[in-house]
Amino acid sequence: MQEIVSVDWLNQHILDDNLVLLDASFHKIGEDNSCNSENNSIPGARFFDLKNKFSDTSSTFPNTMPSEEQFEQESQKLGINQDSTLIVFDNQGIYSSPRVWWMFKVMGHKKVSVLNGGLPEWIKQGFSTCKREIRTYEIGNFKANFHTPFVKSYEDIFNNIKSNTFTIVDARSQGRFNGTEKEPRASLKSGNIPNSVNIPFKDVLENGKFKSPSQLNKLFNSKCSNSKDLIFTCGSGITACIILLASELSFKRSKFVYDGSWTEWAEKNKLFL
Numbered sequence: 001m002q003e004i005v006s007v008d009w010l011n012q013h014i015l016d017d018n019l020v021l022l023d024a025s026f027h028k029i030g031e032d033n034s035c036n037s038e039n040n041s042i043p044g045a046r047f048f049d050l051k052n053k054f055s056d057t058s059s060t061f062p063n064t065m066p067s068e069e070q071f072e073q074e075s076q077k078l079g080i081n082q083d084s085t086l087i088v089f090d091n092q093g094i095y096s097s098p099r100v101w102w103m104f105k106v107m108g109h110k111k112v113s114v115l116n117g118g119l120p121e122w123i124k125q126g127f128s129t130c131k132r133e134i135r136t137y138e139i140g141n142f143k144a145n146f147h148t149p150f151v152k153s154y155e156d157i158f159n160n161i162k163s164n165t166f167t168i169v170d171a172r173s174q175g176r177f178n179g180t181e182k183e184p185r186a187s188l189k190s191g192n193i194p195n196s197v198n199i200p201f202k203d204v205l206e207n208g209k210f211k212s213p214s215q216l217n218k219l220f221n222s223k224c225s226n227s228k229d230l231i232f233t234c235g236s237g238i239t240a241c242i243i244l245l246a247s248e249l250s251f252k253r254s255k256f257v258y259d260g261s262w263t264e265w266a267e268k269n270k271l272f273l
Contacts, residue, residue: 001085003101003248004116004210007125010087014044020084022048023132025119026096026238028184039091041132042122046078048088048100061264062236063099065151071107072144079137089115089122093208098241102257108145114245117209152231152258154268160231161194167224168196171234171243172262184235185263189271193233193262197223201239204246216250229254233261 013019023045041047048054053074056064066074080086086104090097097114104112115122123129160166170192175181177198179191192198203219204211211219224230230253232240237259244255258265266272 001111002113003245005087005113006116007122007127010042010115010122011125011127014042016085018081018083018085020078020080020086021045022078022086022088022100023090023119024048024050024088024097024100025091025132026050026099028092028095039132040119040123040129041091042089042119043128043130045089045132046137047132047134048078049074050096050100054100054103061260061267063238064259065103065106068107068144068146071103071146072142075107075142075144076140077137079140080142081140082142084109084111084140084142086112087115088112089118091119093118093120094205094210094242096238098245099238102241102244106147106150108147109142117207120208150256152256154258154260154264157193157231157233157258157265164195165228166231166256167226167228168193168231168233168258169224169240169243169247170196170198170262171201171232171239172198173200173202174198176235176262183262183266187272188263188266189273191266191271193265196233199223199243201234201242204243210246210249213250216246220247220251224251224253227253229256231256231258233258233265235261236263237261 023041056066088097088100101112101114170177176190177192183190232244234240240257
C-alpha cells in the first residue's frame with residue numbers, strides 16, 4: 001500500500017470494496033474550530049474526531065495517543081474492519097491526516113494512506129463535495145495492536161541528550177525552534193530540545209502537497225547526514241507526523257514520534273513565560 005495517493009486515484013477507487021475514507025480535519029490552536037458538521041467534505045467520508053475521540057483526554061498534554069482499547073473501540077464505531085483500506089485526508093491539505101496515518105501504523109494497521117493535497121486538492125481538481133456528516137455506522141471488527149516502541153516518551157528524549165543515540169527532528173517553525181517566535185500556547189517559552197535539528201513541516205510541502213521524493217531526500221540528507229534513527233517532535237505531536245511521512249517517502253531510517261513534543265518538554269523543564 002502506497003503511503004500517499006492522489007486525488008485522481010481516489011476518484012477512481014472511491015467506491016472500491018473495503019475502502020474507508022476518513023476525514024481527519026482538525027483546527028489549529030488559536031483558530032476557530034472549523035471542524036463541524038457544516039464544513040465541506042468528500043462524499044462518503046467518515047469524520048475521524050482526532051481531538052475528542054482519538055486522543056487521551058485524561059492527559060495533561062494535547063493530542064496524545066489514546067489507549068489501545070480506546071482506539072480499537074472508536075475505530076470499530078466508524079465501521080473500520082481488519083481488511084479495510086483506509087484513505088485519510090484533512091481540510092488544510094496536509095496537516096492532521098499524517099497524524100492519523102501514523103496512529104494506524106502504530107496500532108498495527110498497514111493498509112492506510114494519506115490523500116496528497118487533501119480536500120483543497122480534491123476541490124481544485126473539480127471533484128464533488130458535500131457537507132460533513134456525523135452519523136453512526138455498523139460496528140467494525142478492527143483490532144488494535146499497539147506497537148509501543150514507535151512512541152517515545154519524555155524519559156527517552158531526556159536520556160538521548162547524553163546518549164545521542166537518535167537524531168531528534170523538530171517540525172516547528174524556525175522562529176519557534178530558535179526561540180525568537182512565540183509559542184501558540186501562551187504560557188510556554190519557545191526554544192528547542194538539546195541536540196535536535198529543525199525541519200519546519202512547511203519545508204516538505206509545495207502547493208499543499210508533498211515535495212518529490214528526490215527533493216525530500218536532499219532535504220533530509222542535509223539535516224540528518226549521520227546514520228542515526230530519527231525521532232520526530234513538534235508542538236503537540238501533529239506536525240511531527242507530516243515530516244515523518246515525508247521521510248518515509250524518501251529517507252529510509254527507523255522513525256519514531258515524541259508524542260508529548262515541545263508542550264511536554266517545556267512544561268516538565270519549567271520553561272514558562
